[in-house]
Amino acid sequence: NRGSDSKAGTSGKVGIDLPRSDSDFWNSYNSYIEKGVKAGDVSALPRTNSQNDIGKLVANVQNFANQGAKAIVMAPQDTGAIASTLEQMAKKHIPVISVDTRPDKGQVYMVVRADNKAYGQKACEYLGAQLKGKGKVVEFEGALDSINGRDRSEAFASCMKARFPAVKVIALATDWKGDVASAKLQTTLASDPDVNGIYMQAGGVFLQPTLALLQQKHLLKPPGTAGHITIISNDGIPEEFKAIKAGQIDATISQPADLYAKYALYYAKAALAGKTFEAGPTDHGSNIITIPNGLEDQLPAPLVTKDNVDDPDLWANQLGKS
Amino acid sequence: MTDPTTPTPDGPAPPPAVQAEGVVKRFGPTLALDRVGITVEAGDSHALVGRNGAGKSTLVSVLTGLHVPDAGRVSFQGEPAPAAGDTAAWQSKVACVYQKSMVVPDLTVAENLFLNRLGSGRVRWSALRARARDLLAEYGVEVDPAARAGDLTVEQGQFVEIARALSFGARFIILDEPTAQLDAAGIDRLFTRLRDLQRQGVAFLFISHHLQEVYDLCSTVTVYRDARHVLTATVAELGKAELVEAMTGEAASHTAAWHATSAARDTAGRQGAEAGPEPEAVLRADGLGLEGAFDPVDFAVRPGEVLGLAGATASGATALGETLVGLRRATAGRTLVAGRPVRPGSVPHALGAGIGYVPEDRHRQGLVLGRSVAENATLSVTDQLGPYGTVLPSRTREFARRMISSLDIKTSGPGQPVSDLSGGNQQKVVIARALARDPRVLVAIRPTAGVDVKSKDSLLGVVRSVAERGDAAVIVSDELDDLRVCDRVIALFHGRVIAEFDSGWTDRDLVSAMEGLPSGGDKGAEE
Amino acid sequence: MSDTSQLTAADVAAPDRAPSGAPRLHLSRYRDLSLIPVILVLGVIGFIVSPAFLTSDNLIGVLQQVSELSLLVLGEAMILICGRMDLSLESTIGVAPVIAMWLVMPSSGSATYHGIGLLPGWTSVPLCLLVGLLIGGFNGFMILKLRVNGFIATLGMLTMLRGLQDGISQGKSIVEVPRSFSYLGGASWIGAPAAVWICLVLFAVGGLALGYLRHGRALYAIGGNSEAARAAGIRVDRITWIVLAVGSLLAAFAGVLYVGHYGAISSTQGDGWIFQVFAATVIGGVSLNGGRGTLFGALTGVLTLQLVVNVTTLGGVPPLWDKFLYGAIIIVALIISRFASGEKQD
Amino acid sequence: MSDTSQLTAADVAAPDRAPSGAPRLHLSRYRDLSLIPVILVLGVIGFIVSPAFLTSDNLIGVLQQVSELSLLVLGEAMILICGRMDLSLESTIGVAPVIAMWLVMPSSGSATYHGIGLLPGWTSVPLCLLVGLLIGGFNGFMILKLRVNGFIATLGMLTMLRGLQDGISQGKSIVEVPRSFSYLGGASWIGAPAAVWICLVLFAVGGLALGYLRHGRALYAIGGNSEAARAAGIRVDRITWIVLAVGSLLAAFAGVLYVGHYGAISSTQGDGWIFQVFAATVIGGVSLNGGRGTLFGALTGVLTLQLVVNVTTLGGVPPLWDKFLYGAIIIVALIISRFASGEKQD
Numbered sequence A: 001n002r003g004s005d006s007k008a009g010t011s012g013k014v015g016i017d018l019p020r021s022d023s024d025f026w027n028s029y030n031s032y033i034e035k036g037v038k039a040g041d042v043s044a045l046p047r048t049n050s051q052n053d054i055g056k057l058v059a060n061v062q063n064f065a066n067q068g069a070k071a072i073v074m075a076p077q078d079t080g081a082i083a084s085t086l087e088q089m090a091k092k093h094i095p096v097i098s099v100d101t102r103p104d105k106g107q108v109y110m111v112v113r114a115d116n117k118a119y120g121q122k123a124c125e126y127l128g129a130q131l132k133g134k135g136k137v138v139e140f141e142g143a144l145d146s147i148n149g150r151d152r153s154e155a156f157a158s159c160m161k162a163r164f165p166a167v168k169v170i171a172l173a174t175d176w177k178g179d180v181a182s183a184k185l186q187t188t189l190a191s192d193p194d195v196n197g198i199y200m201q202a203g204g205v206f207l208q209p210t211l212a213l214l215q216q217k218h219l220l221k222p223p224g225t226a227g228h229i230t231i232i233s234n235d236g237i238p239e240e241f242k243a244i245k246a247g248q249i250d251a252t253i254s255q256p257a258d259l260y261a262k263y264a265l266y267y268a269k270a271a272l273a274g275k276t277f278e279a280g281p282t283d284h285g286s287n288i289i290t291i292p293n294g295l296e297d298q299l300p301a302p303l304v305t306k307d308n309v310d311d312p313d314l315w316a317n318q319l320g321k322s
Numbered sequence B: 001m002t003d004p005t006t007p008t009p010d011g012p013a014p015p016p017a018v019q020a021e022g023v024v025k026r027f028g029p030t031l032a033l034d035r036v037g038i039t040v041e042a043g044d045s046h047a048l049v050g051r052n053g054a055g056k057s058t059l060v061s062v063l064t065g066l067h068v069p070d071a072g073r074v075s076f077q078g079e080p081a082p083a084a085g086d087t088a089a090w091q092s093k094v095a096c097v098y099q100k101s102m103v104v105p106d107l108t109v110a111e112n113l114f115l116n117r118l119g120s121g122r123v124r125w126s127a128l129r130a131r132a133r134d135l136l137a138e139y140g141v142e143v144d145p146a147a148r149a150g151d152l153t154v155e156q157g158q159f160v161e162i163a164r165a166l167s168f169g170a171r172f173i174i175l176d177e178p179t180a181q182l183d184a185a186g187i188d189r190l191f192t193r194l195r196d197l198q199r200q201g202v203a204f205l206f207i208s209h210h211l212q213e214v215y216d217l218c219s220t221v222t223v224y225r226d227a228r229h230v231l232t233a234t235v236a237e238l239g240k241a242e243l244v245e246a247m248t249g250e251a252a253s254h255t256a257a258w259h260a261t262s263a264a265r266d267t268a269g270r271q272g273a274e275a276g277p278e279p280e281a282v283l284r285a286d287g288l289g290l291e292g293a294f295d296p297v298d299f300a301v302r303p304g305e306v307l308g309l310a311g312a313t314a315s316g317a318t319a320l321g322e323t324l325v326g327l328r329r330a331t332a333g334r335t336l337v338a339g340r341p342v343r344p345g346s347v348p349h350a351l352g353a354g355i356g357y358v359p360e361d362r363h364r365q366g367l368v369l370g371r372s373v374a375e376n377a378t379l380s381v382t383d384q385l386g387p388y389g390t391v392l393p394s395r396t397r398e399f400a401r402r403m404i405s406s407l408d409i410k411t412s413g414p415g416q417p418v419s420d421l422s423g424g425n426q427q428k429v430v431i432a433r434a435l436a437r438d439p440r441v442l443v444a445i446r447p448t449a450g451v452d453v454k455s456k457d458s459l460l461g462v463v464r465s466v467a468e469r470g471d472a473a474v475i476v477s478d479e480l481d482d483l484r485v486c487d488r489v490i491a492l493f494h495g496r497v498i499a500e501f502d503s504g505w506t507d508r509d510l511v512s513a514m515e516g517l518p519s520g521g522d523k524g525a526e527e
Numbered sequence C, D: 001m002s003d004t005s006q007l008t009a010a011d012v013a014a015p016d017r018a019p020s021g022a023p024r025l026h027l028s029r030y031r032d033l034s035l036i037p038v039i040l041v042l043g044v045i046g047f048i049v050s051p052a053f054l055t056s057d058n059l060i061g062v063l064q065q066v067s068e069l070s071l072l073v074l075g076e077a078m079i080l081i082c083g084r085m086d087l088s089l090e091s092t093i094g095v096a097p098v099i100a101m102w103l104v105m106p107s108s109g110s111a112t113y114h115g116i117g118l119l120p121g122w123t124s125v126p127l128c129l130l131v132g133l134l135i136g137g138f139n140g141f142m143i144l145k146l147r148v149n150g151f152i153a154t155l156g157m158l159t160m161l162r163g164l165q166d167g168i169s170q171g172k173s174i175v176e177v178p179r180s181f182s183y184l185g186g187a188s189w190i191g192a193p194a195a196v197w198i199c200l201v202l203f204a205v206g207g208l209a210l211g212y213l214r215h216g217r218a219l220y221a222i223g224g225n226s227e228a229a230r231a232a233g234i235r236v237d238r239i240t241w242i243v244l245a246v247g248s249l250l251a252a253f254a255g256v257l258y259v260g261h262y263g264a265i266s267s268t269q270g271d272g273w274i275f276q277v278f279a280a281t282v283i284g285g286v287s288l289n290g291g292r293g294t295l296f297g298a299l300t301g302v303l304t305l306q307l308v309v310n311v312t313t314l315g316g317v318p319p320l321w322d323k324f325l326y327g328a329i330i331i332v333a334l335i336i337s338r339f340a341s342g343e344k345q346d
């Protein structure tokens, strides 16, 4: 697996750490990264995987540094505990590209992520519109200690409060666990049978359990029919698209795994080349903003509904090909 | 090298119940059995005696298939022993009461009795309990078959194991020190049962350190010494002295304890004389009582005196002993050492006040089995083995060596785990621990349980010597041999003092007192 | 009783033994019922916080939610009773179905997951169970033959099997599974999910076996004092081995139910469950040192844990304090049960 | 030694007893060294897979990476040796610093996290340690006074404390901490991180205490047979309580180091560590049943685990199979050490 190292494209190698290997979304991301590396976008050291463990991540990054990496791509799932590592890298003048999360502290060359607050915002607006501003919505929150989960929850909550005060939100802590979500949803349905909206913060974990439960309870009514529960998901994985086509869920927000990978490598290359960026719109329809500890390229996260579910530009629709 | 010319009561006709030849068993470096043999004729009751660590229990585990011998042959009724591991087959040949407890504490008495004999199909618990009750009744043990085995007293537990072994209907039964934990009454009940079985032609291999029992029960005796076979003879032809000599390998100096006693009595007397009418008691219990165990008692132990607390099962004697050493908090009265009251219910304070303790059950309270002999022997003196609360290994080993040699503990060295010692030697380690602090008062509960004759004398001698040097000792026991060492014996029965004897009591008086039938006077000078 | 003359000591002992004997009995029985009061308390609280609590919908829901966990608890309880432990159950529930899928799913086609299509789809359930058996067998081999420390060995297996699942499934959830595989977990018989009936039956069978069959009782003897058990002619190693295998078998079966229940083989299925499994088993009165406890107790343990979740959800606990409350309730429950049984726990 | 006539038996014994003392000792010593061969093997592999392995940078890195974990292992080892267990350590490492911050951080200002600013910043470290002590003390109270099952009690604490951390920190990582708080974890003394030196010293002190202090030795007696220890006049409950408190204290201190090391109080810090803690401790030769093992052994345990991670990372194992390999290596290591010590483990 070190074969790809040999054909050094630009000067110096990039150390790439993959955050975890047990989630559909991240595995797609991983595969895009591999594609990119194979395609010679950059020459990379052997990929490491921190299995969602900050200790491993820090160790891996240090190993990259020891092995002479000139730039580092990581996706720290823990945005706090990466701080001192970022500072070390800054001292060593190794630029760091942080994918998907925005480190709380420590210099980064570029943060490549879609705006998670926007996710919550969009979900809220969609549900609010669909429910005509009233009803009961169940929200599967991710882990409380995950920045992405928190951003989505906060944005969703504040938007609901501000714009759809008549909608009652039942927030359920799930720790990103499908079975927990299913159990709590089942309980909630027993106490509030009139739930008519669901927002799941991660389709990857919540989709199947939720569908299975609703199936069992005969609550999977096609859109438009009475008693239909409006469901909006998040991630934009192929299963969600299937569900949308099948009319089981209404929408999802496509978290662009492909763009994450593409621009992670893009900025890594740029960093090797010593390029610098500043805030403002980019050539790829996104927007770079300034954050206290660097820049953040906020990639677009399109809302996917029945209407645009077949859009070939959506990453999930490209998986089959190439 | 068994002695083939072993005289057998009933001719050569039936094959021997068990025959073992050239059995060798090593435990790591320790040679536990060195080419030994034994032949138990059918229907014979055969005694196996030897000093602690001679290899008796090891032979037992070889004969019952628990250990595979490194060399040698074992055969039952003439046919070779079953394959190792095929425990079921072994059980059909031989039943055994092991020296170490083989009850499952969390199971009921009934289930322990019929362990793995619950029959096929559904277990009928009520029926099982009924059978258990009958079985136990044969031994006159009043135990609720539904009680947790772990909650039984040591004695009752022992009887459960005996009843289990004898209930197999095996033609050959091994009993490894079954009487070590029994009181006189219990031993009677056991022996009547065994004699019944003898009459039915069941063969026994009987291991005990009470030589008298050997003479009472057995017709043949085999002696092991240091893992080797020494002799096999008919009991009738072998005098006690010769037997002891065979075991110890030296001219018997039995009755050592006796000299000790008489000597001690003078010294005690003399000191009494010098110190005037009321010498300061080393240990005094005034109104000491424990709810539910024993009524308040008063007694004082003078310097140079050994006091005996005689009590059978559930007499409260042990409870009294355990209260004295602070393991149980007295509900009435107090304990004084040299006039100063001891904080009740606190072992450290009792130790500090100079009370040494030999607990009743060495496995429960005596030893940390996983740890070395040295560590166990010095457990209560860790504060004396180095400056500033340190424990120096050198001093620990040194200390342990002294104990090992003075108590004649058979071990491969201070570093050997106690769990590898033979039963009797483990007991010696416990006593070493009690003596480690040079206690002013030594409270010993059944100090000689499972200890061989010679060691018994030397141990009792040790207890005496505590008294000799002007301190005092209390022996809680129902073994007459232990009590003989005492200058004074208080007999408890069901939590009450029922009689008090000066030394020179007769066995009959004391035994009947322990059984609750005080024969009034404490006179009678013959032994 | 033979002749009285020699019975004095025992006779006298009897009076004060009797009382000490009786309570014991109750105690040991209490030990398994000690969670009943806890469950009652939870029931009352649930009833107060929400009328929905006592609806059959909700209660059946609770049962269904614990169905998979309870099978792991069933297995672990038996393993603990015979004095061992197996941490790898939480990974077996995930890897067994995945291996089965890998063997039966066609190597090409529309399905998002491609296996090697070695065997027809209907074999998937038997395959899954077989894999469970093999895993348990291997655990037994390490623990009983190689004599390595069971805790670490199964902890290593836990990690290894989870890794194996990631490797084989490429970390994906597997959504398309053969009909037969997802049937049991999804079906519902006479008004309640099939899984619930199955679990209840399995617990009943297990309970009877442990209570009334010779080999069942042997587990207690082995766990309580394996040396005594061996001396009594019980085939300690063989039975332990079988128990370990059955435990993993149950875990694999739980995997089958899980897939039907949640509609996919999740890549994190069972992840982190082992704590709950132990919590449920031990709080239910099964001793970590072996030889004590009943399956019924273990079952009450699982139900208690899930009822806590159910009640806190109905009560609408703020997510931020959800976990805190859960832990606190566990501790309170533990204390209640300890004083309900009046027995010191160790 | 009284009269020689008594010694015959011993004398006779001497010949074949004498040699036996040594080997026994060795065995028990092997038990603690049994991981050395494993570590050597790992070293060789590491050297083969990557030249970077034997660089001081890398090796010191390994030491630093385990510094926090090793403190938990130190605490757990002592607790296990005296026959108890404490699962809550993994949450203590996180909640203790958070509570300290909550007390010292100003309730308003630029910092992203707002506490109640009750106390000045320099008190944060002592506060953190104090919190650790209190947590350990509470565990001791539940286990020794209420006599509830220690496993469940501390498991409940694990969840509760983690929940408490989420609650107090609103699930956020806390980035701004007082200088004094982050110093130790970040500083580096004579060429190596301070944390490494501190851990080594603490292990040395602990090892000496357990080996050569009476109260240290007492742990072994208590863990081996608490009743015997009690009968020998050892204050069992008091010492156990102290050990539990010290264990949590160490966990809290590990928290301090963690914060300095990673630059923030992570909201998930310590999450899921307890498995590694037990793995390291037990693979290092400490018995789960108490009374056996040494701190040195435990230390080799931690190092082994981290070396595995280090080597697999350097070797560039494909991510999907990384976990699998890790688990497999643990098992192999376990088997090697078992046969190296030649001792059956249980």
Ligand SMILES: Nc1ncnc2c1ncn2[C@@H]1O[C@H](COP(=O)(O)OP(=O)(O)OP(=O)(O)O)[C@@H](O)[C@H]1O
Pocket (backbone or CB within 6 Å): B027, B028, B030, B031, B032, B050, B051, B052, B053, B054, B055, B056, B057, B058, B059, B099, B410, B419, B420, B421, B422, B423, B424, B425, B450
């Ligand atoms: N499991 C073991 N490991 C190592 N050595 C052992 C083991 N069991 C017994 N030994 C050693 O074998 C020798 C014989 O032990 P054994 O128990 O047979 O003596 P014994 O005759 O039964 O003594 P006692 O009368 O005290 O019971 C002793 O030296 C003992 O230390």
Ligand SMILES: Nc1ncnc2c1ncn2[C@@H]1O[C@H](COP(=O)(O)OP(=O)(O)OP(=O)(O)O)[C@@H](O)[C@H]1O
Pocket (backbone or CB within 6 Å): B153, B154, B155, B291, B292, B293, B294, B311, B312, B313, B314, B315, B316, B317, B318, B319, B320, B328, C013, C016, C017, C020
């Ligand atoms: N702590 C206690 N609380 C209540 N009852 C007790 C307590 N200790 C002992 N007993 C009861 O008091 C009686 C005497 O107990 P003890 O253990 O002293 O008998 P013993 O003399 O030791 O008999 P054994 O020789 O069987 O040990 C027994 O019936 C016992 O059940």
Ligand SMILES: [Mg+2]
Pocket (backbone or CB within 6 Å): B056, B057, B058, B099, B176, B422, B423, B424
């Ligand atoms: Mg013996």
Ligand SMILES: [Mg+2]
Pocket (backbone or CB within 6 Å): B153, B154, B314, B318, B319, B360
């Ligand atoms: Mg007693």
